[in-house]
Amino acid sequence: MAFELPDLPYAHDALAAKGMSQETLEYHHDLHHKAYADKTAELVSGSEWDGKSIEEIIKGTYNAGAVAQSGLFNNASQYWNHVQFWEMMTPDESKMPGELEKALVESFGSVDAFKDKFSAAGAGQFGSGWAWLVKDTDGGLKVTSTENGVNPLCFGQTALLGCDVWEHSYYIDFRNKRPAYLTNFLDNLVNWENVASRL
Numbered sequence: 001m002a003f004e005l006p007d008l009p010y011a012h013d014a015l016a017a018k019g020m021s022q023e024t025l026e027y028h029h030d031l032h033h034k035a036y037a038d039k040t041a042e043l044v045s046g047s048e049w050d051g052k053s054i055e056e057i058i059k060g061t062y063n064a065g066a067v068a069q070s071g072l073f074n075n076a077s078q079y080w081n082h083v084q085f086w087e088m089m090t091p092d093e094s095k096m097p098g099e100l101e102k103a104l105v106e107s108f109g110s111v112d113a114f115k116d117k118f119s120a121a122g123a124g125q126f127g128s129g130w131a132w133l134v135k136d137t138d139g140g141l142k143v144t145s146t147e148n149g150v151n152p153l154c155f156g157q158t159a160l161l162g163c164d165v166w167e168h169s170y171y172i173d174f175r176n177k178r179p180a181y182l183t184n185f186l187d188n189l190v191n192w193e194n195v196a197s198r199l
Contacts, residue, residue, distance in 0.1 A: 003040040003054065003079055005033055006086075014091035018188040019181075024172045032168055033082040039075040047072075054080050055153055062154040069148070077149035081130060085164055090191035100196040107141035114143070119182040121145040122165045131182070133161040135199065160198045161190065 008014075008029055013022040040057075044050055049057045054076055061073035069077075101111060108114040114133070122131030125145040132144045134157040141160070144152070152159040163169075163185050170181035 003037050003044065003076075005029075005037040006083060008086055010091050015089060015189060018091065019173060019184040020089070020189060021173050024169075027172065028164075028168055029082070029086065033079070036075045036079040036082065040072070040079045043072045043075060058151070058153050062150070064154070069150070074149045077151055077154075080153070081149060081151050081162060081164070084159055084162055088161055088191055088194055089185075089189045090194070092191075094190060094192045096192040097196040100192060100199060103141055103199065108143075115186045117143045118161075118163070118186065119179060122163055122182045123179045125165050128166040131163045131165060132157075132159055133195070134159055158198060161195045 008025065012025045012029075015025065016022055040054075044052075044057065049060070049072065052060070057076045058073065058080060061070050061076065063069060063073070096111070104111050104114045108117060118131055118133060121143050122145065125131065125147070127147065129145055129147045130151065132146065132152055134142055134144055134152045136142045137156045142157075144157075145165075146152075146154075151162070163182060165178060165182070170178060174181040174184075
């Protein structure tokens, strides 16, 4: 299977008015994400993973408890993470569907409490990684964070919302202010309809 860089679901400048600049998307999508796509394709070609889905590759190469993951895992996982990330944002106004709001209130007490917990998870992730809202294996909603490219697939969870907290995701627009980037992501960028569709 070919691992090609998917087009963004919106123009490069579409999120600029909402705090994510054209320059960030040009670097993040066109360079970083493309590098993960190209390296995944290179490492998969002719290997035992040739012909497998990206999800099979991620689950099959994840090594629980390992200090460092394999090059194939890192690139495949980051390729998948970014495909989700672009779809989880929108340049349009996005109203949270009632079904999702109800689930967040039941799980966290309120939508604001969920946002606080998600922001804290992202801000508290040491070094590179991701903040996630997941549907756990028991069906409950949880906020988690993962290091580097590790994602919810590795734990049998469903990713509902993910925010990239690698520095390349926010440094052009927010410099070292990761908490401000996370607040802006939740308040202005999230495609809540997309999140609800993953429930």
